[in-house]
Amino acid sequence: MNTDNTLRRLLRLLQLSDSALPIGGFSFSNSLESAIDAGAVGDERSLEEYIDVAIGQTATLDCVVAREAMRAYHSGNYGKIVDLDHFLLARKINAEQRTMSLRMGRKLCELAATITADSITSRLSAEIASSRSPGTLAVVQGVVAASAEIEERELFASMIYGTTSMMLSAALRTMRITHIQTQRILYRIGLRIDTLYDESERLTLEECYTFSPQIDLHSAQHEKSAKRLFMN
Template sequence: MAQDNTKIPVTPGRMVRLARLLQFSDSTLPVGSFAFSNGLESAIQMEVVTDGKSLQEFVEMAVRQAARMDGIAFLHAHRAAAAGDHDGILAADHGLWCRRVGEEQQQMLARMGRKFAELSLRIGDFPQLIDWLAQIKSGQTPGCFPVGQAVALAQLGADEAEAFVVHQYAIAAMILSAALRLMRIDHLETQRILFTVQERIEQDYEAVRDLSLDEMSVFAPVFDVLVAHHTTAHVRLFMN
């Protein structure tokens, strides 16, 4: 059988863009995610999460919630960045901040957002993040992590679907990384959960892609209780 030596055409910059998207989705990206468990610590303390099965259910709940709150702001910020609409970026930032209930949740968004902007500007050329970071430092905008992430990914040339995948992946990876330090579970099981949870990414994207900023909302009372519990916990490893 003759070997097909036909070369696959490569769009200029596509491979570099893919490599950088992988870098920005890496769970080891130093933006402070290691300090947060996204409610998992309280879920374990209150025995909502006790094993691999309940951990997977928790992660699925978290990414579903993230899509309908952070994910909507993320998509609007990505579109605004692609259009050069700085006011649109700020609207997404303020919109998400006002809807994130709880001091620790807001703290997570702001700390990771600022660190992400500072990191991005150290390693690459992201002109829209220069103004955004300056406004964070002056107190004009809160600096939510998903918004900064969306701006950077838009400037890397990622379309909104690709960028949304990076955002959702980061949520799941952060929780599973925390799980390895909080419960008796191994890397093989967390990788299985991550692999399985990613099956819902297209479903979540289709559910929120056409929603407005005013339609950001979630109904997860158990999660809200867990976040509130963590605020007053006497012993804790994570900031939330």
């Protein structure tokens, strides 16, 4: 019998990355809807540029925190997981991104606690439900990935894919763009992911950052928009 866990780990990674995962990702556009309405995004090139900003934000903040949550899980330091949860929430500048992170994080933790027998995931889910831990998506992703024996580089790819696929799906519903164009964007982002990972991997928790005023501005506008297809 083959005892190598590679296939099982790969399947868990695909499951965690699946856009059909019932955690509400389809309900958010990560400010893209507002950017399209404002004319900042209107074609394949401008869409890719906007997504590049978003995944840069994911790489230099969320992925760093998720990595540290994985390491805290493996070292048995549950208190640090909760500290990281509060740390990340405090660094989510705009309300829309906080809402997105908390709703999806809570749903993912509930789901993982239900379908796995992992004690740390179950404990975190209970503490999120009782408001003792916020339940940010990146921290939950780090915990769930660690419990599934997913590696740090693999989780990074999953998180970048998640941000990209969420926004491409939103683009298909809000602007004139084809599936071929969105897949072309996803392919090109894949060509840049190693460089993005190297930048993220070098950052310590004290050095992680997010600087995307364009996204923050459109998120703020989305909160007050008279018409919305996506949640804010």
